[in-house]
Amino acid sequence: MNRSEMEKLAKSLRAGRVSLPDFMDQVTQMATPQPAAKTAQLAGASLDLDRSARCGFPEVVYGEGKSAETIVEIFRRQLQSGESCLATRIDADKGAILSAEFSTAIYNPIGRTVRLGEAKQKPLGKVGLITAGSSDLPVAEEARETLIWMNVDVTTIHDVGVAGPHRLPERIGEFADCDAVIVVAGMEGALPSVVGGYLACPVIATPTSVGYGASFGGVAALLGMLNSCASNVTVVNIDAGFRAAYNAGLIATRRRR
Numbered sequence: 001m002n003r004s005e006m007e008k009l010a011k012s013l014r015a016g017r018v019s020l021p022d023f024m025d026q027v028t029q030m031a032t033p034q035p036a037a038k039t040a041q042l043a044g045a046s047l048d049l050d051r052s053a054r055c056g057f058p059e060v061v062y063g064e065g066k067s068a069e070t071i072v073e074i075f076r077r078q079l080q081s082g083e084s085c086l087a088t089r090i091d092a093d094k095g096a097i098l099s100a101e102f103s104t105a106i107y108n109p110i111g112r113t114v115r116l117g118e119a120k121q122k123p124l125g126k127v128g129l130i131t132a133g134s135s136d137l138p139v140a141e142e143a144r145e146t147l148i149w150m151n152v153d154v155t156t157i158h159d160v161g162v163a164g165p166h167r168l169p170e171r172i173g174e175f176a177d178c179d180a181v182i183v184v185a186g187m188e189g190a191l192p193s194v195v196g197g198y199l200a201c202p203v204i205a206t207p208t209s210v211g212y213g214a215s216f217g218g219v220a221a222l223l224g225m226l227n228s229c230a231s232n233v234t235v236v237n238i239d240a241g242f243r244a245a246y247n248a249g250l251i252a253t254r255r256r257r
Contacts, residue, residue: 043070061074061085063112085114090107095114115149181248
């Protein structure tokens with residue numbers, strides 16, 4: 001039990017910010033020994049089997065730099081623990097091996113993801129996915145596959161960037177009931193600001209490395225999104241489709257749960 005935490009809690013009780021039953025519950029919780037974290041030591045990885053209990057979803061495999069054999073071993077261990085499986089940044093060769101190894105494997109060659117298919121459940125939320133151009137599809141598909149793995153319903157529209165500004169208003173009504181919306185764009189990265197001005201939900205801007213020389217591999221789009229004047233826009237890293245989807249999925253699922 002941490003002394004400073006106890007002092008802070010006692011002060012809150014004395015000030016009336018915490019009730020006596022809540023105070024007792026928190027003291028009991030702090031005094032109860034926590035179980036040791038579950039970790040599976042594999043040949044090529046140290047697998048966190050407590051991730052779902054702590055964070056809501058199992059550990060996701062980042063495929064670059066890992067052999068297909070290592071990913072197969074991780075998936076097998078996750079399945080033994082009753083966890084769902086997702087791997088990102090999977091090239092075609094690894095995708096073929098994983099598809100041959102697992103009968104329920106679904107490989108998306110555009111998004112470069114592999115997930116193991118499961119029986120469909122009622123979606124826990126709804127997330128919108130918008131791309132500025134068809135060149136942004138690889139990042140958008142990584143995001144879409146992640147949301148499906150998280151059991152979140154996805155509504156998508158593609159190629160509605162600011163070069164043709166009439167296209168977005170025609171479709172924006174489809175996202176009115178979304179818990180969050182992901183906007184994927186390269187070039188100057190202007191689209192998330194426009195989307196943010198239409199919607200009353202969090203907008204997760206996702207810059208891509210699409211663009212000519214002065215786009216600096218997506219840095220121009222990233223900086224443009226970071227300086228958005230739309231108050232509901234937040235930003236993830238360049239080409240980070242998984243990160244955008246994971247955060248949008250958490251927003252959606254926590255709201256519904």
